[in-house]
Amino acid sequence: MSSVNLMAREVAAKIVFYGPGLSGKTTTLRKIYETIRPAHRGEMMSIATEGDRTLFFDFLPVKVERVNDCSVRLALYTVPGQVFYNATRKLVLQGADGVVFVADSQPEALDSNRESLQNLEENLLEQGVRLDRFPLVMQWNKRDIEKTLPVEQLRAVLNTRGVPEYETAATSGQGVLDTLKSITRLVIKDLRAKRIVPSPRPTAPPVENPGAGLEARLSQHLPRPPSHTGLPAHPPSLMPRQNPAQAATAQAPRVETPAPLTAPAPTPAGQRTLGPASALAPGDLFDYARAAEAAFASGQYGTCVASCMDAVRRALAYAGEGTLAQQGFLLRTDGADLLKLQGLSKRVETLRVDDAAFALYFLMQVFTRLNDARLPETA
Numbered sequence: 001m002s003s004v005n006l007m008a009r010e011v012a013a014k015i016v017f018y019g020p021g022l023s024g025k026t027t028t029l030r031k032i033y034e035t036i037r038p039a040h041r042g043e044m045m046s047i048a049t050e051g052d053r054t055l056f057f058d059f060l061p062v063k064v065e066r067v068n069d070c071s072v073r074l075a076l077y078t079v080p081g082q083v084f085y086n087a088t089r090k091l092v093l094q095g096a097d098g099v100v101f102v103a104d105s106q107p108e109a110l111d112s113n114r115e116s117l118q119n120l121e122e123n124l125l126e127q128g129v130r131l132d133r134f135p136l137v138m139q140w141n142k143r144d145i146e147k148t149l150p151v152e153q154l155r156a157v158l159n160t161r162g163v164p165e166y167e168t169a170a171t172s173g174q175g176v177l178d179t180l181k182s183i184t185r186l187v188i189k190d191l192r193a194k195r196i197v198p199s200p201r202p203t204a205p206p207v208e209n210p211g212a213g214l215e216a217r218l219s220q221h222l223p224r225p226p227s228h229t230g231l232p233a234h235p236p237s238l239m240p241r242q243n244p245a246q247a248a249t250a251q252a253p254r255v256e257t258p259a260p261l262t263a264p265a266p267t268p269a270g271q272r273t274l275g276p277a278s279a280l281a282p283g284d285l286f287d288y289a290r291a292a293e294a295a296f297a298s299g300q301y302g303t304c305v306a307s308c309m310d311a312v313r314r315a316l317a318y319a320g321e322g323t324l325a326q327q328g329f330l331l332r333t334d335g336a337d338l339l340k341l342q343g344l345s346k347r348v349e350t351l352r353v354d355d356a357a358f359a360l361y362f363l364m365q366v367f368t369r370l371n372d373a374r375l376p377e378t379a
Contacts, residue, residue, distance in 0.1 A: 010070055010071050010072075010073055011070045011071070011072050011073065011191065011196075012073045012074075012075060013072060013073070013074055013075070013097040013098070013184075013187050013188075013191065014074075014075045014077065014095055014096050014097050014098075015074055015075070015076050015077070015096065015097065015098045015099070015100065015180075015183055015184075015187065016077045016078070016079060016092060016093055016096045016098075016099050016100070017029060017076065017077065017078040017079070017099075017100045017102055018078075018079055018089075018093070018099050018100070018101050018102065018116065018120050019081060019101055019102035019103060019104070019113070019116055019139075019141075020081045020103075020104060020109060020112035020113055020115070020116040021080070021081030021082045021112070022081065022104070023081060023102045023103060023104040023109065023112075023113070023116075023141055023142075024102050024104070024139075024141040024142060024168075024170040024171075025078040025079070025081065025102045026078055027170035027171055028078075028100075028102060028139070028141070028168070028170045028176050028179075029044070029076055029078055030044075031170055031173040031176045032076065032176060032177070032180060034173075035173065035176075035177060072184070072188060074184065077092050077096075078092075079092045079093065081112075081116065086119065086123075089119070089123060090123050090126070093120075093123050093124065093127070094127065097135065097187045097190065097191070098134070098135035098136070098137075098183045098184075098186055098187040098190070099120065099134065099135070099136050099137075099183075100136075100137050100138075100139055100179055100180075100183050101116075101117060101120065101136065101137070101138050101139065101158070102139045102141050102170075103117075103138060103139065103140055103141060103154060103158055104141060104142055105140050105141060105142045105143055105145065105148035105149055105154065106142060106145065106147070106148060106149070107147065107148075107149050110149065110154075110157065113154075113157075113158055114157060114158065117158055131161070132161055135183060135186035135187050135189075135190050136161070136163045136183075136186075137163060137164045137165070137166070137179055137182050137183040137186065138154075138155075138158060138159050138163055138164070138165040138166070139165075139166055139168050139175075139179045140154055140165060140166065140167045140168065141168050141169070141170050142169065142170075143167045143168060143169050143174075143175075144169035144171065144172060144174070151165075151167065164182045164186070166178050166179045166182065275289070275290070275293035276293075276360070276364055277289040277292060277293055277360055277363050277364050277367065278290045278293060280364055280367035280368060280371065281311075281367055282315075282318075282367070282370060282375075282376055284314075284376065285311055285314055285315055285367075288307060288310060288311035288314065289311060289363065289367075291307045292304050292307035292308045292311060292359070292360060292363065293360070295307055295356075296356050296357075296360060299353075301351045301352060301353055301355060301356035302348030302349055302351045303348070304356040304359060304360065305341070305344050305345055305348055305351055305355060305356055305359040306345055306348050308341065308345075308356075308359035308360060308362065308363045309341055309342070309344075309345035309359070311363055311366075312338075312341065312362065312363055312366050315363075315366045315367065315370055316328055316331060316333075316366065318370060318375040318376045319331050319373075319375070324338065324342075325338070331366065331369040331370065331373060332369055333362075333365060333366055333369055334362075334365065337358075337362045337365070338362070340358070340362075341358070341359055341362050344358070344359060
């Protein structure tokens with residue numbers, strides 16, 4: 001099932017490549033992996049089976065549709081094709097948002113294709129999902145081989161639902177990305193229909209100084225002191241002009257005494273404006289979040305990072321005993337981000353505004369994970 005990271009505005013969707021053994025699922029994923037730039041994909045992991053492989057890797061495509069204002073991150077899986085690995089296929093299929101059925105176009109594979117498709121339908125039905133209401137794309141693979149079944153015959157046997165279909169040659173990569181784009185579009189359409197994703201953010205008013213960077217964007221959520229100015233309604237260069245005749249007959253200008261400025265009403269005791277981190281913080285960690293936000297607002301970026309690290313340690317402790325990495329894993333936080341924050345906390349004297357902004361972002365991510373896990377437990 002897809003998951004939504006509200007802090008990063010990112011939707012993670014799971015796509016499974018299904019089909020009989022040796023139909024080209026592994027080769028398809030390898031070609032996709034080789035095509036995507038390293039900066040936009042994770043590492044490929046493989047679990048070996050006899051004569052087949054189950055692969056997994058995730059990546060962030062460069063050009064992919066957005067669901068509202070969220071980016072989409074795809075997690076691609078293959079399943080072992082042999083029948084005796086059905087328990088593994090069921091496990092991999094759990095929570096899938098879409099399926100690409102990789103069919104072997106060779107005549108001798110027609111029966112195994114039909115059996116595998118029926119197995120897919122049965123396994124989805126055990127999860128309460130009907131295949132005819134599920135994002136599905138058919139991939140007619142091995143079209144580069146001379147003796148292959150006509151597409152019309154494959155369609156008549158395997159694609160009675162009329163879902164999108166593509167002819168591919170996974171060894172050369174032909175048609176592979178078209179298949180991926182198609183299933184991605186179907187998954188995004190399904191996510192929109194299910195309203196899984198959050199609503200779009202309200203459009204922010206234009207900022208006069210766009211070069212302020214992360215500090216300005218994050219400061220929009222922090223308390224600001226009120227400002228009072230006595231500027232005239234028109235700048236001097238834009239004041240309306242009078243000709244000499246009008247000026248001679250005009251009455252003397254009337255001088256109005258401006259109303260005295262009044263001090264802003266003090267905030268009632270016990271009420272404090274919440275920043276983004278303190279708004280998400282559990283009660284026991286509220287003061288730590290406020291301290292980090294106050295340090296950021298005053299430009300003390302090293303103190304901000306140190307406060308965030310302290311708050312993160314205390315927050316992850318709610319996950320139970322273990323190392324910081326183990327606690328972070330149980331709460332499904334980003335391990336790379338946790339390591340980065342630990343590194344920043346060891347050199348607080350040389351930190352910049354971007355470092356402090358990242359620390360606050362990660363702290364909010366941890367608080368969100370706590371809320372999702374309903375931690376800490378209340379009596």
